[in-house]
Ligand SMILES: [Zn+2]
């Protein structure tokens with residue numbers, strides 16, 4: 218039997234990936250597949266698996282030969298359970314990867330590509346021993362790629378030696394990243410990149426990706442860098458996601474942008490639960506991406522956050538969550554002290 222090169226893509230599907238990030242990853246996987254499928258070495262050896270993580274980790278695609286691989290549907294949900302993802306990875310490697318025995322050579326050392334853009338929300342230290350983070354040579358080659366500007370690189374450095382940074386999260390940037398990942402997988406599949414210590418030699422990095430060298434400082438404790446609130450358009454009832462960023466100077470969350478959500482993603486996301494955040498910590502709201510209403514309020518009856526216009530104080534608003542008629546607007550920045558359900562990733 219052929220020696221296989223198991224490749225695991227560990228993909229952060231938390232809410233911070235919304236706004237192009239997740240679509241770019243989908244497109245990247247798709248481009249990677251079509252490229253590797255015409256590469257005879259890769260076709261012969263590469264087996265691909267996708268593990269996603271948000272509030273929990275799940276196997277989106279178990280280890281599959283390239284030709285049979287079906288692209289997974291990736292959806293955005295709250296949470297960044299990196300620890301759960303590492304535990305699941307360790308379990309999958311344990312069951313899927315063939316070990317070398319006396320008379321057969323097992324699979325090549327798995328190549329793991331971890332893509333994350335935030336701070337882990339669970340215990341990621343406990344599973345480190347399971348993935349052999351302290352063992353040399355390591356049971357798997359893990360490369361972590363931090364995307365965006367809110368990554369805790371000290372965490373990634375505890376997981377693996379090779380930590381890369383890609384600050385720009387635009388589709389073009391992800392495109393270059395996946396071209397590079399594909400080339401690295403391809404050369405790993407030829408075995409030429411495997412050095413004496415068992416590490417895979419990486420292809421030359423694209424200009425938008427840099428290696429993080431030197432010890433990264435941990436992000437200071439305190440509130441999470443980003444916060445996400447789910448809302449519904451009061452005019453059209455469609456769901457959306459408000460993104461906030463913590464402003465350490467002012468000590469509150471500033472609105473960044475609101476993103477349209479599909480009904481499916483809105484349903485998927487209602488499962489995770491995070492502690493409420495007091496509305497006093499929110500400095501206003503981003504405009505509704507469906508109707509451009511500039512503010513937001515919260516229904517006292519069902520807790521739904523909805524878009525509102527500060528200029529329509531007299532008009533009655535129908536809560537898009539429970540249908541109650543609300544007499545007046547409660548703007549998120551009115552300081553009235555309601556708690557809003559956080560939905561963070
Ligand atoms: Zn609206």
Ligand SMILES: [Zn+2]
Pocket residue numbers: 516517518519520521536537538539540541
């Ligand atoms: Zn309501």
